[in-house]
Amino acid sequence: DTAVSQTPKYLVTQMGNDKSIKCEQNLGHDTMYWYKQDSKKFLKIMFSYNNKELIINETVPNRFSPKSPDKAHLNLHINSLELGDSAVYFCASSQLTSGSGEQYFGPGTRLTVT
């Protein structure tokens, strides 16, 4: 059973297009996250939702819009894609107030903008 799943795994698209990435977790966690990992492997948080409420909204272009329809799902929509958006996007989930705050990561979506 996959704990955190993302679709698609690979996404190749042209500049200016709009695309979405979907994430689902079956761990019963109350918090979900989107991270961006660049080519230098730097992992940076973008957004976080706790019980469908946005709790972290880092400095990210407003072309990126997250949406959490329920606690188990967190989607990321990106408008007007740019070359600099090329990266691996990871979804993660956790139980916010757990002792360790361990985050479970999805397999990642490798986005390539041409």
Place this chain on the structure above:
Amino acid sequence: GQSLEQPSEVTAVEGAIVQINCTYQTSGFYGLSWYQQHDGGAPTFLSYNALDGLEETGRFSSFLSRSDSYGYLLLQELQMKDSASYFCAVREGSARQLTFGSGTQLTVLP
């Protein structure tokens, strides 16, 4: 703002012991986590220290000194499969978010 420092690369041989250090500057500190990421894979949780001292989990141990804003990950009896990137991350803020270091690429040689 927050920042974390860890070495960019470490190389060791099978069977050896390696220590990856991490220093941090942050506010609203809850604890220090370590994650492992193999090439092409997702980060996976290794350990978490909220209090000063050493936490041991099998071949891996993690240490924290809150007064020194310093921690390390100790990997013993290195195996080839330990070749990966290792990230320290501070858990901080009201949202208890993770802020990751830039990662240490560990290469284990035969």
